[in-house]
Amino acid sequence: MFKSGNCTECTTCGSCQQTPNVDTPILFCMHCQPSDAxxxxxCKQDAFEVLxxxxxxxxxxxxxCLDCEEVCPIGIIKIY
Incomplete structure (x- = not known):
């Protein structure tokens, strides 16, 4: 079971849905249904894809542009 107090923001377990502090934006989110995301x-650039x-x-x-950061309902998107 995932415990948030143990999170090291490694992004390998997929449970915490944290993004690492890197120059290249990385995201793998399953919170919203793609039809409702x-x-x-x-995104005017069509940079988001469903995989x-x-x-x-x-x-x-x-x-x-950071538009996605502003509309994310759980605040997972962090563009550096």
Whole structure:
């Protein structure tokens, strides 16, 4: 069982849905259904993609406008 107090923000377990503090945005989120995900609808660059039911961010398309950070209902998106 995942315990948030033990989180090292490694992103390997997939339970915490944290993003590492790196220059390249990384995301693998399963909180919203793709049909309802605000990040997918707001991104003008179409940088968000659905991969196996998870929402991922294609960093090559991302222009770091931060619109997605503002609409994410759980605050998982952190663009550096």
């Amino acid at each position: 605000p990040c997918l609808s707001i 196996g039911g998870a929402i991922t961010l294609n960093s090559e398309k991302c222009n770091k």
